[in-house]
Amino acid sequence: MNELPVVVVGAGPVGLAAAAELAERGLEPLVLERGTHAGAAVAEWNHVRLFSPWSELVAPAAGRLLAAIGWSGPAADTYPTGSEWAESYLRPLASALGDRVRFGAEVVGVARRGRDRVVDSGRDDEPFTVHVRAADGTEERIAAQAVIDASGTWPTPNPLGGEGLPAIGERAAVDRIGYRVPDLGDPVVRARYAGKHVVVAGSGHSALTALVALSGLAKESADTRISWVLRRGSVGNTFGGGDADQLPARGALGLRARAAVESGLITVLTGFRTETVERDEDGRLSLISSAGQRLDRVDEVVTLSGFRPDLGLLSEIRLDLDPTLQAPVALAPLIDPNVHSCGTVYPHGAKELAHPEKDFFLAGMKSYGRAPTFLAMTGYEQVRSIAAELAGDHEAAARVELRMAETGVCGGAGLFDEPEDTASAGCCAEVLPLAAAAPQRGRTS
Template sequence: MSDLPVVVVGAGPVGLAAAAELVERGQRPLVLEKADRAGAAVVQWHHVRLFSQWSELVDPAAGRLLAGTDWQRPADAEYPTGAEWAAAYLRPLAAALGDRVRFGAEVIGVARRGRDRVVDAGRDTEPLTVHVRLADGGEERITARAVIDASGTWEVPNPLGGDGLPAVGERAAADRISYRVPDLTDEAVRARYAGRHVVVAGSGHSALTALVAFADLAERAPTTRITWLLRRGAVGSTFGGGDADQLPARGALGLRARAAVEAGRIAVVTGFRTERVEGRDLVSDHGQRVSGVDEVVVLTGFRPDLSWLSELRLDLDATLQAPVALAPLIDPNVHSCGTVYPHGVKELSHPESDVYLAGMKSYGRAPTFLAMTGYEQVRSIAAALAGDRASAERVELVLPETGVCGGAGVFDEPAQDQGGGCCGAQAEPQVLTLSVPQGR
């Protein structure tokens, strides 16, 4: 099977990095992307500025590949927006990879050739078959020696409903609910929210980004009301590590969000798990009600689409839907804070040989993924596929601290003080609802 390609699903940051790593190892990658350009998901949050600097956003092998072109490397210490990341890095990288990247090719299934999930015989000797739907509606089958799924989770946002399923009435209210950070620099988008009662649901960095943007909008349009819904029982460590965060931009975001709350521009409701959307009211599973809501921005995370991998034997954690060996390192129910331990092919392997989930897809439902993590994952995978097991298992990445604790699993009680990082000084528990008076 050595003459067959390694199929990489997704032409985003990690998928393209995987291709660059494979090329450098003398392997034959084929990146399949259903959109018509690289970084299609990144472009959808084009207005959001990353926490990572350019020095952390360029995969090492990709940088070496681009160095042989007329590419101009951005200044290492700058923080790009999604649009800048795509334009200045992802699209030039896809161009440098040339015909190794195919657009308009949607992967709709992967299986062991001639064997469904149940069949044992020949599973270790047969290649993989990748089922592809083309932009013109046609279909194709590609035989592959390995598959790296770097398709991400962007297209499957978590719902507003507190039990992981849409709340009653959530679908019917779709015209008033958004699942992305809105671009308030766009005049039409700004007009949609200005002067309205906007509810932001979520506790991660996307929610903090939206809250800061809405707080700025409220200063310019004072009749704008902002309510922040948290499923957890206390604000606790939601604002992150602040000055202690080793990603300064991420720490600064939390500080700005905290300042907006303390200034009274954002009302905070804790312990609220939405059960129903009734007209302009949101109702929790305990009967609490947030009334007069005009718009809802749901930023409760994402989940992987595993439907097209159903014929493969994947070993996934029952809670996170992440590779079972990786899950304990990233599970917000048990992982306090600090660094995510370096990991690679060992943690990402499955019973189905030569199949890997990489990038955000590998994290399942866990939060706080960094590009550097994905780059190290695919470097390790590429080394393993090239037969360099020693390099594959020698993972030496050091990640910035703070930002992992207090994830989706911690909503009834604040995280216990673990000391240091974002789990250091914890706020005292609030009782159900915290509403900060104006002028504080």
């Protein structure tokens, strides 16, 4: 068993950091990535600038590996775009790992050799079998002593529908509904949204990023209208900690979004949970809420309501997941957006990420399940601890080696749905009231 590799699923920031940590401890990693290059998912939001500086985006073991081959990182206090992160760090890191990273290798299943999830006998004595499908359709099985699934949640965005499932008519209107921050620097994309009525649905950092970008478009094109649809009952702490945010770029994003709303460029509708999407004779959309509210004559919808893990490939692995968040049970209380406030997402590692399936771990964004506000630093600490645990260094695995900045968003939906809720003050800056347009019954042009 010890001669087998530790398979890491995904060649993103956390997956490659895991490989560097494993290699540094004398374990042989094998990273399997279905894309054609490192950071394939990051490349899909290449135009978005991160609110973490370079000093927080290079994993410690990865930095040491790169330094050994003469890599010199960008200025520590600058903020890269997704494209810059991938090109200046992730791809050189994958190159430094060499043939320990395989591209065009999609993991379609993980199991114990000769055992389905029901069988107890001899389970822990058998290696994992990782079922892999290549781009040409050929399949193989790779034996592994341990598996770290760092495949992320990017391929599975949450739907527009307010119940966690697509709204009625959402799938039929997919030509008018996007689930990513639009790249308005692309002339074709810009033309799609210019002069149109655009609805942004969501309350996280991606939604704020889209609002800021679209408000700039609205300044240039007077016919551009932006509606911001929120499921929660009030804007509340959506803009985050502002100047008190320990990640200044994240605080600045919230302040810019607030300014765009207060300038009148964005109409805010709260308490709107989309139930139905209708298309009129002109091809424009109407969004109807579960309470019968309507938002009519919509040209484009940008849905940015978070992501969820794809657990289908783990159907034969024994997981211990929180029933609400789909995150590891021991981790869930630390990240639950219904109850946690700023600063309560403590660094965590192998102990919190363990499952009944010995030597199997979820890491990175996928470990958060449906919880938001994940930071790269968190993932780097996760895999440092996991690698130590797999190497038998239990003391290092249990040690906390990361001090987190306070989060700028104190909570998600849940308790923050009610307009009268004031629990969001937490550790962040005071949240000032913001007038918002309540969705009205009947037609809204």
